Structure formats: C-alpha cells, structure tokens
Amino acid sequence: MSESVIAVSDLTRRFGATTALDSVSLSLPRGAVYGLVGANGAGKTTLIKHLLGLLRAEGGSVRVFGLDPVADPVGVLSRIGYLSEENDLPGWMRVDELIRYSRAFHPAWDDDYAEELRQTFALDAAAKIKHLSKGQKARAGLLVALAYRPELLVLDEPSSGLDPIVRRDILGAVIRTIADEGRTVLFSSHLLEEVEQVADHVTMIHKGTIALSAPLKALKAWHRGASLDEIFVAHVGSSAASATDA
Amino acid sequence: MRSPAAAFAWEFRHGHLWGLVGYVVVVGTVKLLIVGPGQPIKLDPPDGIAAAVVAPFSTVFMYLLAVFSFGLRGDLAARQSIYPARLFTLPVTTTALAGWPMLYGTAAMVGLWLVTMLLVQWPWGIGIPLLWPGLLAAVFLAWTQALMWTPYGLPGLRVIITVLWLAALDAVVIAAIHYEASDAMMVAFLAPQAPLAYLAARFAVARARRGEVPDWRDMFARLRHIARLLPRRRHPFFSPARAQLWLEWQQHGRSLPVWVAMVVPVELLVLFVPGNDTPAVIFLVLVCALLTPPFMARFAAAAISRSNPSVRDSYGVSPFLATRPLTTASLIAAKLKMMMWSTLAAWVVVLAAIAIALSMLGAWPLVIARAGEAVDAIGAGRVIVLGLLVFTGLLTATWKQLVQSLCIGLTGREWLIKGSVVLTLSFLVVIGPVIEWIRDNGDVQVALWDTWIWIPALLVAAKMSAAAWVATRLWRSRLLSDRALVTGAACWLVVVLALYGLLVWLVDTPLIPRHLLALIAILAIPLARLSAAPLALAWNRHR
Numbered sequence: 001m002s003e004s005v006i007a008v009s010d011l012t013r014r015f016g017a018t019t020a021l022d023s024v025s026l027s028l029p030r031g032a033v034y035g036l037v038g039a040n041g042a043g044k045t046t047l048i049k050h051l052l053g054l055l056r057a058e059g060g061s062v063r064v065f066g067l068d069p070v071a072d073p074v075g076v077l078s079r080i081g082y083l084s085e086e087n088d089l090p091g092w093m094r095v096d097e098l099i100r101y102s103r104a105f106h107p108a109w110d111d112d113y114a115e116e117l118r119q120t121f122a123l124d125a126a127a128k129i130k131h132l133s134k135g136q137k138a139r140a141g142l143l144v145a146l147a148y149r150p151e152l153l154v155l156d157e158p159s160s161g162l163d164p165i166v167r168r169d170i171l172g173a174v175i176r177t178i179a180d181e182g183r184t185v186l187f188s189s190h191l192l193e194e195v196e197q198v199a200d201h202v203t204m205i206h207k208g209t210i211a212l213s214a215p216l217k218a219l220k221a222w223h224r225g226a227s228l229d230e231i232f233v234a235h236v237g238s239s240a241a242s243a244t245d246a
Numbered sequence: 247m248r249s250p251a252a253a254f255a256w257e258f259r260h261g262h263l264w265g266l267v268g269y270v271v272v273v274g275t276v277k278l279l280i281v282g283p284g285q286p287i288k289l290d291p292p293d294g295i296a297a298a299v300v301a302p303f304s305t306v307f308m309y310l311l312a313v314f315s316f317g318l319r320g321d322l323a324a325r326q327s328i329y330p331a332r333l334f335t336l337p338v339t340t341t342a343l344a345g346w347p348m349l350y351g352t353a354a355m356v357g358l359w360l361v362t363m364l365l366v367q368w369p370w371g372i373g374i375p376l377l378w379p380g381l382l383a384a385v386f387l388a389w390t391q392a393l394m395w396t397p398y399g400l401p402g403l404r405v406i407i408t409v410l411w412l413a414a415l416d417a418v419v420i421a422a423i424h425y426e427a428s429d430a431m432m433v434a435f436l437a438p439q440a441p442l443a444y445l446a447a448r449f450a451v452a453r454a455r456r457g458e459v460p461d462w463r464d465m466f467a468r469l470r471h472i473a474r475l476l477p478r479r480r481h482p483f484f485s486p487a488r489a490q491l492w493l494e495w496q497q498h499g500r501s502l503p504v505w506v507a508m509v510v511p512v513e514l515l516v517l518f519v520p521g522n523d524t525p526a527v528i529f530l531v532l533v534c535a536l537l538t539p540p541f542m543a544r545f546a547a548a549a550i551s552r553s554n555p556s557v558r559d560s561y562g563v564s565p566f567l568a569t570r571p572l573t574t575a576s577l578i579a580a581k582l583k584m585m586m587w588s589t590l591a592a593w594v595v596v597l598a599a600i601a602i603a604l605s606m607l608g609a610w611p612l613v614i615a616r617a618g619e620a621v622d623a624i625g626a627g628r629v630i631v632l633g634l635l636v637f638t639g640l641l642t643a644t645w646k647q648l649v650q651s652l653c654i655g656l657t658g659r660e661w662l663i664k665g666s667v668v669l670t671l672s673f674l675v676v677i678g679p680v681i682e683w684i685r686d687n688g689d690v691q692v693a694l695w696d697t698w699i700w701i702p703a704l705l706v707a708a709k710m711s712a713a714a715w716v717a718t719r720l721w722r723s724r725l726l727s728d729r730a731l732v733t734g735a736a737c738w739l740v741v742v743l744a745l746y747g748l749l750v751w752l753v754d755t756p757l758i759p760r761h762l763l764a765l766i767a768i769l770a771i772p773l774a775r776l777s778a779a780p781l782a783l784a785w786n787r788h789r
Contacts, residue, residue: 084566105489
C-alpha cells in the first residue's frame, strides 16, 4: 500500500456535552476517490475541519501528508484544494479578482486550466460573487480549488450547491479526472447514490464513530451487489439512512 | 410562543437582554456605591452629573437603535431592505411585521429615558423635561427603522439619506433648544412624527416583502461601460502576502479614510459660519479636526477586528480565509499593513481638507504668525521637532486605535468581545465620577501628588508582564520564528529609546524627572496587545 495522504488516529472531539467524534481512526492512501457518508450531524464536517486544521484535535492525532495541519498550515493547505459547504467566498470580489487573488497562493496555478474551467462553468469574469446563483458560487469555489491541481481535493457536501446537471456532468468528471491523474479526492455527502457513482472507497460515519470503511467493490461483494443505500441501512439503521435524504 | 407579539418580543430579548441587564447592574452599582446619597463622590449639578450620565445613556441609545432597526446584522450599503427576509414568510400581516419592532423599540427608548431621568433626578433633584426627550429618542428610532427598512435604488443611498434625515431632525431640535422653545411646543413638533414614521416603515416593509427593489443603476450605465473599457489590474500578485494585503485593503482599508472624509469637512464648515473666523474658534476647530482620525479609528477598528462579517458565525474566521496557505503571522501582518495604509490615507484626507479650508478662509497668515511666535519663544529646531512629534503622535495614535483591539476581536470568542465592551463602558461610567471625586477632595489630591509616579510605574510593570507572557506563548506556539521575535523586540526597544531621547531633548526642565519620560516612552509604544494578535487569531483559526 502507498503512503497515506491522511492519517487520523483516535481522534476525539467534544462540543460541550456532545461528542462529535469518538476515537476516529482513518488512513487514506494516495490516488483514489474517498466518499465520506453519514447523516446530517454524524461528524463529517467536523472530521474534515480537523483535516484542514480548522479544529484542533482534543484527543488523538491528525496528519495530512505526514504533517500536523495546525502546526504547519502552509505545508498542508498549499497542497489541498477545498470547497466549503458554507460557500463563503467574499461576495464583493469579481470572478477574475477571485482567480487573481487565489493564484497568488499556489505556484503551480495553471492559468490555461483555470480559464478552461471558467468557460466550462460559464462564469462571467466581471461578475461579482454576491450576484452569482448558489450553483455558480459553488462552481467558482470549485474553480479556485482545482486550478492548481492540488494533491488532495476536499469537497464538503459539494452537491448542496449544485444542480443535477452540474453534479452529474462536471463534478463526476472532475473527480474522476483528478483520481486518474493519481491525486486524491475526499468528498463528504449525504447523497449515497452520488457517492456510489464516483467513489472507490466509502467511509460511513455515524454518531461520531466510523461505522464502516472499505473499498466500494469489496462492500458490494460482501453485500451481494446491494446498493449503498441498503448497505448503509444494514450498518447504521434505517433512521440514520432516512436522515441522509434530508 | 403564544402569539406573534410574544415571538417578536423573544426575538429582541434573545441575545440582548442579559447584556443590558448586566449593564444596568454596573450603572446601578456605581450609582449606589459611589455616587449615591451619603457616598464619597459628590457630583456638581448639572455638568458633573451630565458627564456621568452621558456615556451610559448614549451607549445604550445607540445599541437600541441598532437592535430594533435590525442594523446589527443587515447590510447597510445594500439596495435591499435590511428587514430580515426570513420574517417575511411568517403568517402575520405587514402591519404586524412593521408594528411590533416599532412598538417594542418605542417602549425601550421611553424606558431608557425614564431610567436616565431617575438616575439624574435622584438624589440631586435636578428638574429636567419629563416627556419630550423620551419622545425624541422614540422618534429618532422610528425614523431610523423606516429609513433602514426601505429598499433603495442605489447601493449606499440608505446611509446617506438616513444620516441627512436624522441630522435635519437633530438640527431642528437643537435650534428649538437654542431658542428656548417650550416643552409643549417640542411635544407638538415630535408627537406627529411617530405615526408618520410608522406609516413610512409599514410602506417600506410592504415593498420589501413584495420584493420590490428599485434599480437606478441604469443611470450610471454609461459610466459602467467606460469603467469596463478601462484597463483592469490583471498582473499577478508578487507574493501571497501582497494578495492578502490587497484583500484586507479591499475589505476594510477604505473605511477609515471614507469616514474621516465624511466627518472632517462638516467640522471645518463651522469655520464658515459668520462670526466664527476668530483665532480661538479656528484653532479649536483645527484641534477637533486633527483629533478626528484617532477618534474615528476606534469605530473602524470594531469592524476590522471582527474577523468575519459576511457569514453566519460572525465572530469566527471564515473557512475561506482560514484555509489560505498562509501562516497566522502573515495574516496578521497583512492586517497591520492595511491599517498603516488606511491611517496614512485618512491623514492625507484630513491635511488636504484643512489646507483647503484655511485657503478658502484666508487664515494661513494667522497660522503662520502663531508658528512664528512659537519659534521666537522656544526656537525653530524645537518647534519643528515638536510639530513632527505631535504629527507622528497623532498618526501613531490613529494606527494604535486600529490595532489594539485586534487581540480581542480576532479571538472570535463572543463572551470575550462582549465582556471587553462591558468593561470599557463600565470604565467610562466610573471615570467621570472618579475625576470629579479627585477634583473635590483635597486629601486625595495630596495622596496622589505624593505617589503619582507609581501610577505610570505600575502601568509599565503590567504592560511588560503581559508582553513577557505573550512572548513566551508566541515562542512556545512557534507562531513567530525566534528571529522575528528578537527583531520585533529590538525594533520596539529602538523606537522607545528614540522617543525617550526626543522627550529628554524637548522637555529640558528639572520639574519632570527623566525616569518619568522613560515610563511615558514605554507606555506610548504599542507592545503587549499588538503582539497578542497572532495568538488571538490562531486561537480562532484552529479551534
């Protein structure tokens, strides 16, 4: 097995009386698409925030590319492309300003690729972010997360901002392209069919613990070709499964 | 909730009640323990009492204005109404949507005035008007609500129209006071305005609820077309630090210069009122204009140190900023540089406005004559150094006002930010009576005279202890390199020594001991709070 891009060991996090993550351990090797699935509030975003260094590990350890994201934010974040669920791009920026600003942080920024993505996503360079629709904002966020060809792409609930066409034709294609280039994608979603389409490896998180983590093919084989929905119900119960539809 | 009225009441009470209760407790404690009957501090009516009351009254008044107009969370510059859109879908009439916030706001303002009146009247028994000031506060809020909730055709128009309308209302009231209008006349002027403002507010909410937002931007279509033809900056940034500085400048850098540009010309207009061209008035107005940037910087700082004005958790760092591949120290450095440029821009505005005003007034000979008198008295060298020192001091004071609240604001902890506001207000409430007490008490003055040197000494000890603690934390957290820490400390020391040298040369008198000058130099140059900014941001960025 190749070197782990992400190595999480016994990660525990509490918010007051609520345990958001309970002794989570995870190791993701390079060059695959990892789907992180779970109901709303299961702990997906909390785990991703630890990987980005936005949350400090209270217990256990988090390593991304072998580095601590809190101690070395530049070393980790310069190699990660991140699309936030909150989609908090500065509204006052124009699309071309966002591109100009973002490229300053990444020496490997590919201008041609950025322009190609801008045209594919049909983004007006002079448009202000705050005047874009929710889907267009997500595309703008995806553009600046992709244009420097990051080693690790982290997408936190990317589908929540995209219409079905974008989801199917662009997101799927982008994710596959990155994986085919030997880079790694981690994306969280509560849309199980979407994960089933693109993920090589699925990690199910339930009430702050890892319920299941395995290659999708192996999962299917173990469950005799059942859908991810059915596998999810089998492992975490129908109540959690219905929450993923929310 | 039993009714829409109760739901609206909960909406306003939630998140504000305990802060206001805490504040009233502070004011009440001061009143009972320090300035109450039989207590050591005797305030001279009416000025001494007014000085003690004005700070808490103004603060709560402004706070209520912001809360009941929904100005705390709305985008004041937007064309859309700042009335929260989430409330438009409630199953209540538009009359209720506009009416309940206005009714609760009116009640709060009248309540504020009654409490203030009680504080002033008891125990001093000063006669003050019962009705019209409370009515004025309520009308002020009602018009603010109506103007804030109105959709406008152009961005920024809301602020201009509101400021002009409220200033006009203020001017009429001030003129009425000047001409000693009776209380009945004041009430007759103010009372009809409340229903008028309500009708305007109801109309505004109805339009906003229907999604009617006028768009007058086509008037400037030709200008926009020209702007699009102009070459836009497309060259890449030299470094991530430059890009971050650009972002900070675009977000916050223009606030202070713009605010100063709005206030200083109004101050200088006073000089053009007939009879105001006397030397005393000219110098008083100039002093006010020169003190404006540091004063306004205090307010600009609140916006800058609030790290994330555009997302749900306004005290936290947005994921977009937090995931920039920059060190926390670099993020802070960009803020500090932006504040430096903002300070310089504000001062360019002030100096240009003063120069233009003096030229139009023909007052330059007066200023030059005063400078000549100063040269004759203490020598050209000292006058130049003194002038430079004062100017540098004002520049530094402006920058210092901008940066020193970073260490609180960037923590992103609501309890710390609100706690510091309550502490500051408590200090403002207490400081007036304490000064009054010192002024009236000979024994206290003697004791202070004997030990006053210990006050700056204690302040220096506190500052250096805090700086040592911050330096240790910075070193342990590795937020700054060893070299950066040592260089920063050395630079601070050099500036302090330079200031000390200047003060020794300038204040050549045996009346002021040199160790006092050293203490002043140490206190004048920012250190502890400034150094704590990276720690604060790191605490917020990596929660």
